[in-house]
Amino acid sequence: MSTDLNRPATAKAPEERHRRASGIAAVLRLRELPVMIALVGLVFFTWLVNPLFLSEQGVKDLLLNATIVMLLAVGQALVIITRNVDLSVGSALGLVAFSTGSLFFAMPDVPVIVVFILGMILGGVLGAVNGILVTVAKVPALVITLGTLYIFRGINNAWAGGTQYFAGDRPQEFGALSVNTVLGFPLITLIAVIVVIVVAVFMAGTRPGRDLYAIGSDPDAAKLFGIPVTRRVLLAFIANGVLVGLAGVLYASRFNSVGATTGTGLELDVVAAAVVGGVAIFGGSGTVVGAAIGALLLTTITSALAALRVDKFWQQAIVGILILAAIIIDRLAALRTARKLRISEARNV
Template identity: 70%
Template sequence: MSPHRRNPVLAFLRQREIPVAGALVLLVLVTFAVNPLFLSPQSVKDLMLNATIMIILAVGQAIVVITRNVDLSVGSIVGLVAFGTGSIFDVAPGLPIPVVFLIGLVFGAVLGGINGLLVSVARVPALVVTLGTLYIYRGILASWAGSTQYFSGDMPSAFGALSVDTLLGIPYITIMAIVVVIVAAVVLGRTRGGRDLYAIGSDPAAAQLFGIPVTRRILTAFLASGALAGLAGVLYASRYNSVGALTGDGLELNVVAAVVVGGVAIFGGSGTVVGAGIGAVLLSTITSSLTATRVDKFWQQAIVGVLILAAIIVDRVVTLRNIRKLRVSEARDV
């Protein structure tokens, strides 16, 4: 084994999350240099709040993408759960907030489970399934909500306070997002079930031969994605002034972009939820940065597109380099 491979510093720097984190730090520093108010206490709080929903959704999406699938219905699930949260408080204003969170998680898990059953049991491609449920769930929301909107004033003040109150300067809902990232990272990295997801993404057929319960694991991944989208939907109702038929519309594309930019391979088998979370923060910060520097928001889409292409190219280059090294090592052994 070469000295470079034993060097923990070099090993750390080779992590996929490092370039993304570096880009985030550089973006913040450049924006601060142009507009010092960008890092004022209130601006920093707003940055964290703006990234919270995206972080949670990116974690759920990363779990699915690691298995070589994708969930395009998360934006619609967020909309359904967010509007459902407003409906619950309208019908039962005295309902304990933890119960509302539990209902949101279960509601999201059921919607995600429908995706998972169609993908894992019926063997329908995830892209087709979730594209269909994206429109089905959105149609249900449009029919359910109609022109009705629930505003922050219609919900308990303690619920809205989750997005206002802080602990050590960090909003409560952002702390929830951080906990989600930590728990998901531990599960994926330290449990057999988590490692199975990577094996499935790397080679589903080989995973099946090795006795990995592929069907159950993929279903679990979609359940997790749906549950986290449900959590994001409840937090959305707390974070924003109103929820209605258009809540969460188009959110799924930004979530997929955050996951890819965060270093999760779109073809599955590699990446981390930490990287996905950093990617979510980076994309959210880009919007705030452009606003702070008075750059036309049109450029946000172009920048995100460039980041996605760059992430895919880097992933491909790294994959080819690893394959080349493996072949060289095998040739030497022979």
């Protein structure tokens, strides 16, 4: 009797071990895993050298520094997954941030929620401009967004001139978003985390989100399967613009001043964060969570090297090395997958 009762458990044991092994293998294959390991290792090493790096204020500064880039990297990931790129995000953020300062200066009593809504609408409009030009004109996004980078920056320069809006020009409750904390997390960082979760669920659990991956993998095949490629790519650019708008408003809350040069050069950091976070530059793979972790890694590198008193040149060099490493790893992974597919097809013949 006992032997019979033990048989199911004995039979299930190999299956359970197989499931555990499969689960471990799946974790090891995560594109975000190397980035997470690098982040933890960097933080730990810096803490050993400089214990103040993980003080309460140090952790808060790390999170605040990463918040804006995290939001921008999430939006950029949506675009890159479709085999496109948006180089205008820095200029668009500057335009939204200066608009936020101008709105508070003209209407000091305007509700903060209205400012957020208007900023996201403006960002969505700028994203729609990019998306329409890319999808209708059929011109590579690299060229289009390089042009709108200068157009948006030129508009901001003409509008702002030498004008700057400082922290004293905004309501106290708006500036408090980057000062107040919940369980040690700054409010604006919590907003960014919520956005990452929402977008991640959208990408993994909805048809439009999965369509973006299909488009990035093979646009022609996506069309044959009935996916509305033009609408989906336009959606990615608009969603990216909305997130840029949100980041622009939070930028105005986070920093002491906004003006004509706000956001200059930020687009390169954003693309780097997405690529380092495992989003394939050739499209079709990667996650917004990985992009957010990549943003946290890059901003942590800057803070860590500053804490270690390393020259700023090396900060830029390390970021460049990470980008090259991410692209090479992604390429090698693609070649390995293609080789496995060829072997599998050969065996089936």
